[in-house]
Amino acid sequence: MGKLIVLEGICGSGKTTLSNKLISELTKRDVPCIYNHGAFTYSKIGRSFKEIASDYPIAKRTIYYISDLLQDYYNVIKPHLANDYVIIQDRYIDSIWVYNECIGMIDGQDYAVMEIFDHFQSFGLLPQPDSVIFCYCETKEIIKRLTSKPDSNIHSMYLNQPEFIGMMQTKYTEALSKRQGLIKIDTSEHYNVTSLVDRILL
Template identity: 30%
Template sequence: MSGLFITLEGGDGAGKSTQAELLAGWLEERGREVVRTREPGGTTLGVELRKLLLHGGDVSPRAEALLYAADRAQHIATVVRPALERDAVVVQDRYIDSSLAYQGAGRVLSVEDVRRISEWASDGLWPQLTVLLDIDPGEGATRRVSRGGSDDRLEAEAIEFHRAVREGFLELAKQGPDRFLVIDATLSADEIHARILARTAALLPR
């Protein structure tokens, strides 16, 4: 595959969607086809799974991990791989690292078990770049309140859960420094965008 796969990760309220949009616009200005997508919910099947996962009733941890894996399998097979095969850049909000942090570090499941499920579902596809927007969970909660609307099932979890998720993300970044770009999410949007562009530009063909 000749395309470029970039994912954005981090706690709720970190600004992933804003940065994904800015990055996509920059790439499109340079003539690249960009596929903006997300997990869960990047396919027709995924939209329904997203409703169940984030706005449905109680879901056991194992069922939750398997539903995310089902969403991922469909998404990679029908959206991401086809885009990469035609030389597009995929800019995606959340991927396997979110499963490892939320279902692994945040829940009672083994991170390695979640990794095996996710790698099987994705057929071993990992991004070339993962941008981790790091934010204190308290600050993220304040941002969520300021934008209005009700919390989804994960956002409504206790602050201890979100702290564990944050530590899970940071540990993943520590283990994969070549793939991760960790940025303080309290920096200005322009500064964050500039740092993402510097790393992205190095991955594009000259």
């Protein structure tokens, strides 16, 4: 059986950069591996909805995310795990939970959805990750990185509300503290990918 390694963190925290480094190191070791960007990436409905998601209320966005995540599990994650691949997953369950909770704090609403994921996992519909890597980065560095990236609705939201970045970091810390195999990395500093791969392959 393979391993599901999930990278979590907000936009600009270095998940994609770290994913590329992990895939490179795993490939050097002849470990079968795949990078999976996850929901809203591979399915037709996911890609089309991603273009207009910001125009929809959060409840509808969440339903689409969960639906697309489920199809991603059955089409990508499950078969690769069965074939003994190490899957480097860019975001999974905690990202949507953290995002919804923080938006709810701003709106004064309860958008919590973790109970839904707990329910799915209790029935084996979504697997628990073998390891979760929390890509943490200081707010000022996040802003610097997002400023240099192509403009998007989500990037603009962070740049226009920098306090939201800190809110997300705090909520991520709270959410991920409960995850087995948690590895926290300060991606604004140098980190050793070789030792990181050693840990996730244990």
